[in-house]
Amino acid sequence: EVQLLESGGGLVQPGGSLRLSCAASGFTFSTYAMAWVRQAPGKGLEWVSAISGSGGLTYYADSVKGRFTISRDNSDNTLYVQMNNLRAEDTAVYYCAKDTPSFLALFDYWGRGTLVTVSS
Amino acid sequence: EIVLTQSPGTLSLSPGERATLSCRASQSVSSSYLAWYQQKPGQAPRLLIYATSSRATGIPDRFSGSGSGTDFTVSISRLEPEDFAVYYCQQYGSSPSFGGGTKVEIK
Numbered sequence: 001e002v003q004l005l006e007s008g009g010g011l012v013q014p015g016g017s018l019r020l021s022c023a024a025s026g027f028t029f030s031t032y033a034m035a036w037v038r039q040a041p042g043k044g045l046e047w048v049s050a051i052s053g054s055g056g057l058t059y060y061a062d063s064v065k066g067r068f069t070i071s072r073d074n075s076d077n078t079l080y081v082q083m084n085n086l087r088a089e090d091t092a093v094y095y096c097a098k099d100t101p102s103f104l105a106l107f108d109y110w111g112r113g114t115l116v117t118v119s120s
Numbered sequence: 121e122i123v124l125t126q127s128p129g130t131l132s133l134s135p136g137e138r139a140t141l142s143c144r145a146s147q148s149v150s151s152s153y154l155a156w157y158q159q160k161p162g163q164a165p166r167l168l169i170y171a172t173s174s175r176a177t178g179i180p181d182r183f184s185g186s187g188s189g190t191d192f193t194v195s196i197s198r199l200e201p202e203d204f205a206v207y208y209c210q211q212y213g214s215s216p217s218f219g220g221g222t223k224v225e226i227k
Binding site for chain 1: 155163164165166167170176177208210212213214218219220221
């Protein structure tokens with residue numbers, strides 16, 4: 001059974017940093033691209049970032065480019081996102097999502113999410 | 121960036137009725153790259169439909185998708201109590217984006 005478990009969310013001040021983790025199990029992690037998708041309170045979904053199975057390719061939404069860094073540890077089946085210079089508009093539930101084998105940003109499994117609140 | 125606009129914002133229906141949800145794109149989307157997700161309160165999204173009309177694993181056949189170009193639709197033939205939720209369309213392949221969602225609520 002595929003499982004994705006996010007952690008690392010919390011309250012952070014504007015300009016601060018946070019690193020989210022996503023522990024994956026139930027599939028061959030290194031074979032699949034992974035992504036972060038966020039959802040601001042009461043709002044819709046926003047794709048944030050993606051990384052290829054090997055980790056060699058990374059992609060970012062314009063809204064986070066230069067501030068967020070996605071990475072993965074295939075030896076530990078864990079996905080990360082380092083979030084720097086956080087803004088109030090980054091407040092959201094952050095979901096870890098597994099891509100299908102074609103690396104097309106089509107997400108067949110999602111974690112339960114971790115809440116990031118950026119506020120002074 | 122392709123902007124997806126979903127309508128209506130809210131659909132009020134009774135169990136057993138048919139639901140039809142719309143997703144319009146700001147530019148043409150390959151039919152291979154249009155998906156629909158269902159999200160219930162406090163839960164993660166669940167993949168329902170991909171490539172416009174293919175049901176994801178375990179999705180019942182009362183869900184169906186159609187469309188091409190800039191206009192896509194997902195239909196639920198007979199609403200079951202568990203179908204009341206928010207539905208999002210998504211275009212994928214490159215620079216993925218999601219629609220704003222349609223809430224299907226009990227009338």
